[in-house]
Amino acid sequence: MSDKKAQLTIDGKADPIDLPVYSGSSGPDVVDVRSLVSQGVFTYDPGFVSTASCDSEITFIDGGAGVLLHRGYPIEQLAEKSDFLETCYLLLHGELPSPEVNDEFVNTIRYHTMVDEAIHQFFRGFPRTAHPMAMLCGVVGALSAFYHDDLDIDNPDHRLRAAYRVIAKMPTLAAMCYKHGVGQPFMYPQNEMGLAENFLHMMFGTPCEPPKVSPVLAKAMDTLFLLHADHEQNASTSTVRLAGSTGTNPYACIASGIAALWGPAHGGANEAVLEMLHEIGDESRIEEFIKRAKDKDDPFRLMGFGHRVYKNYDPRATVIRGICDEVLEELGAENDPLLRIAKKLEKIALEDEYFIERKLFPNVDFYSGIILKAIGIPTSMFTVIFATGRTPGWIAHWHEMLSDSYRIGRPRQLYKGYTKRDYPG
């Protein structure tokens, strides 16, 4: 228990209310306000700007310093020295695996990458023009129909098996969303390939020619997945936790996370960044869009800029910017006009008082879309890529919540509607 406390004095209430204060291993202290309901008051925090929804040991963010740690390891070091699957293991289990354990984990994932053939029929029902996120949301939610025998969520082994299944199958399902849209046959995962290489093969390979994936692009894809793997209690992860708190199955929880991620204020921003860069079209129009972003009467915001937590550079954006240069050089696209516009836009915004004052820096979405476009991934698939990368984070938080005592999430409100009135007549 805590030896620190806060006191809340409320006008009209005789005595101050003592509230325990807890300290974590890092980051701000928290005031435990759970007793307030018995005092007849709620806290008020729309958007949860100042609210800690849970305890967690998975990810720590220091927004002011631009720090992101996964189980204590800085994201920059993981991006340089680890890979996506090893980071998935770290997020789920809390420690880096030994080489032997990592080999076993990679092998387990490998043998879960195929999806039930019946799922191929699900895609046949979607129009070719369906947004890939609409398809992904649908088919991931449907996965629970295939694994109902493994869904004792109070059994840690069942939870981990579901976690491995959904991590393994997301790249396959993501590629199927793309293939359905372009009218090409679905490609089966190749067991001799690594996860990112396999994903690019399932995206761009066809039965008409042998697999051929650039190792540079596969490495860039793997690092992009890694950089998106988890991000504390962001909107989609909080959605997964809230859904999971009702006891529903993990596939339904991940589908709810996919739905939340789709929004342009969240994971949909990478798609919106590319649309914005296309709309800007030329470096000469950048000032016009900067002006619009600052105009309160204009709903336009500079996509890929700003963050609820980071009031410094998003450390992921710094890594992705570096990968951008490597990938475009590999593809001979160093002079990509969109990259030129992005870099000029970044420079101008970072020198503009409006953005400086509000600490609006490029976030993870600002450069990722340029890499994905250079690899040949259509803009509509960008958030599907984000969802594929974020799956280990979602399922690790779900597993962590269910490993501890938890209650169903049920926020209250400040009610401003009619007081009681009788039905006329």
Ligand code: SDX
């Ligand atoms: C992700 O939470 C996570 O961790 C998310 C994520 C993850 O990994 O899960 O990091 C991934 O979602 C990254 C964010 C992607 N979204 C975008 O790039 C969309 C553009 N950004 C904005 O919509 C906005 O910055 C948010 C949604 C990201 C953050 O919104 P906040 O914290 O609610 O910020 P705010 O609305 O309080 O803004 C503060 C001020 C406001 O101006 P004032 O009212 O003070 O005058 O900054 C302005 C805002 O108008 N502002 C922007 C802006 N972002 C904020 N002005 C212009 N362009 C922007 N992008």
